[in-house]
Amino acid sequence: MSVKHPTLTWIAILVFGAGLITGAQAAGLPTAEELRSAAEAGAPWAQLNLGAAYDHGLAGMPRDPRQAVIWYRRAAEQGLAKAQFNLAHCLVTGCDGTTDPAEARRWMRRAAEQDMADAQFLYGVMLAEGLGGPVDRTAALRWLRRAARSGQVDAADYLARFED
Incomplete structure (x- = not known):
């Protein structure tokens, strides 16, 4: 076909x-x-x-x-990118019964690097919260701002709380 x-x-x-x-x-x-x-x-x-x-x-x-x-x-x-995002989501939430936050973080970054605003937001949150690796406030702010500039509404809300 x-x-x-x-x-x-x-x-x-x-x-x-x-x-x-x-x-x-x-x-x-x-x-x-x-x-x-x-x-x-x-x-x-x-x-x-x-x-x-x-x-x-x-x-x-x-x-x-x-x-x-x-x-x-x-x-x-x-x-x-969408597959990288979905895989990261499954790995962090344990949709198949197992979790691997470190691998999730790597996949989310790959999706974020392809300008996927939702991935940029969640990667920023992962960096801010230390999910899957160390906290990196500077990088978190950079990714959250990038997501907000792309129109990701949750990123703007998170930034307002994060920057206080």
Whole structure:
């Protein structure tokens, strides 16, 4: 199957799986099997979305946090910022039953370095709170300000409290 806009297609699969669009609206979209096939073939957006499907039990997939982490990691290793962010979130919250704050911090930084405002904010918080490594107030302020400049609303609120 040739997909003209893979990112939009995989997002539509997830939205359909969540019941936010109808079957008629989803006509012509790849099936869950095609999503898995694309992910197994190495397509990073498919890997990300397969991870999300497992993470949230969407697109006909059972909820399986361990599989979510596996697929997020594969996409993250290919440099996909959203996958790096999702993997970091799973590693810090223990979505699969294990936590690794230090690894989470490394992945969050990678996503933040790609100008993902939410990652910049959370990486700044990790630095400010010492989650996954030592507290670094100077770097935390730099990342929080960068996130706030990018329009991340929580960053501005956090900065107001942090700078007092």
